[in-house]
Amino acid sequence: MEIITENLGKKFRNEWIFKSVNLRFQQGQSYTFTGSNGSGKSTFLQILSGFIPASEGKILAFKNQQPLEIEQIYKEISIAAPYLELIEEFTLEELLQFHIQFKPLIQQYSIKDFIEFIELPKARQKAIKHFSSGMKQRVKLGLTFWSDTPILMLDEPSSNLDAKATNWYLENVQKYSQDRMLFICSNQPNEYEFCSNIFNIQDYK
Numbered sequence: 677m678e679i680i681t682e683n684l685g686k687k688f689r690n691e692w693i694f695k696s697v698n699l700r701f702q703q704g705q706s707y708t709f710t711g712s713n714g715s716g717k718s719t720f721l722q723i724l725s726g727f728i729p730a731s732e733g734k735i736l737a738f739k740n741q742q743p744l745e746i747e748q749i750y751k752e753i754s755i756a757a758p759y760l761e762l763i764e765e766f767t768l769e770e771l772l773q774f775h776i777q778f779k780p781l782i783q784q785y786s787i788k789d790f791i792e793f794i795e796l797p798k799a800r801q802k803a804i805k806h807f808s809s810g811m812k813q814r815v816k817l818g819l820t821f822w823s824d825t826p827i828l829m830l831d832e833p834s835s836n837l838d839a840k841a842t843n844w845y846l847e848n849v850q851k852y853s854q855d856r857m858l859f860i861c862s863n864q865p866n867e868y869e870f871c872s873n874i875f876n877i878q879d880y881k
């Protein structure tokens with residue numbers, strides 16, 4: 677996979693959030709976007725994932741050197757973000773059964789393997805609405821790590837995680853982003869200390 681942004685810009689009403697973003701993203705690399713609250717990190721990620729349109733400029737995506745329509749890019753991406761909710765009425769097992777119909781797990785892992793991976797063995801039959809915020813975050817991160825897509829996007833990945841779960845995140849984000857394209861939006865250096873390409877979205881005002 678390769679993604680290129682050409683003069684990408686976004687404005688809401690009359691206010692430019694960012695402008696003239698010319699960047700090239702490649703598989704096997706990790707990219708972090710930092711910036712103060714409200715600076716546009718999440719907006720940038722949502723545009724890159726095809727979730728919302730840009731106000732100007734272009735995104736070019738390539739899969740196996742062939743052009744990929746931006747409307748099709750969502751199939752290549754797994755996202756964990758605060759604004760993407762899990763289906764609260766499902767039990768964990770139901771949620772996973774639903775998810776893998778659209779995005780199978782890597783290495784043919786089973787639902788049982790997944791529940792062990794996220795270290796929530798007692799929660800299999802529990803409804804998501806009864807999960808704590810940290811448990812939900814483990815599910816979101818686990819699904820991002822183990823869904824078989826070339827692109828991973830993590831917005832505020834360690835939010836709601838305790839120290840043990842933060843270590844779990846740090847260990848697995850590095851393990852499962854090898855050979856993939858990883859994007860992180862963060863203001864906490866410990867979330868992206870391993871990341872080689874760091875951009876401040878405020879440099880694109």
Ligand SMILES: Nc1ncnc2c1ncn2[C@@H]1O[C@H](COP(=O)(O)OP(=O)(O)OP(=O)(O)O)[C@@H](O)[C@H]1O
Nearest residue numbers: 688689693711712713714715716717718719720861
């Ligand atoms: N749909 C929208 N309509 C109008 N303004 C919006 C909309 N979405 C975001 N904004 C504005 O765009 C700016 C960037 O928001 P964004 O959520 O991308 O920031 P962020 O850097 O991710 O912030 P945080 O660190 O708080 O998560 C903010 O000023 C926000 O109010």
